[in-house]
């Protein structure tokens with residue numbers, strides 16, 4: 001969870017290769033019309049293996065939440081090469097998750113479940129490189145979400161000084 005995006009906003013060759021791996025593997029699931037099923041299975045696995053997180057999802061319409069997560073993933077995967085655009089979307093998403101009661105330690109549980117559900121769906125197409133590409137991508141997104149929270153906290157501290 002310590003990987004950071006480059007401060008210049010430039011993508012390295014590794015970023016570009018990983019982006020292609022993530023994009024192609026994600027679109028394989030999409031092209032088989034299995035994206036909705038994949039998201040449903042992701043939440044099922046998340047709550048089955050981590051019942052302590054259930055309280056976060058009480059009274060939530062999981063179908064609506066699934067649609068929102070799907071849209072977020074599609075947007076992130078399509079725009080990952082445009083880091084500036086991503087920041088504008090992802091930092092506020094991190095701040096909203098504080099309001100939902102999400103603790104920083106939950107992010108690795110969510111990420112592990114995302115990766116294991118991807119592995120189930122990609123089957124023979126799964127590889128250590130694809131795992132690493134998703135792992136790094138997910139951690140970069142989480143870094144941005146948490147950075148958004150930090151920035152909001154420090155701007156609140158400054159506001160309180162005046």
Ligand code: HEM
Nearest residue numbers: 053056057060068069072093096100102106107110141142
């Ligand atoms: C990269 C990681 C994540 C992404 C991309 C993501 C994406 C989203 C999106 C798009 C929404 C819809 C609401 C909004 O846009 O604010 C949402 C809501 C929610 N997320 Fe996440 N999420 C992530 C991580 C997590 C984690 C780690 C948890 C907790 C285990 C979590 C729990 C929730 C809950 C409880 C809501 C419902 C909010 C409500 O409707 O009141 N999310 N998430």
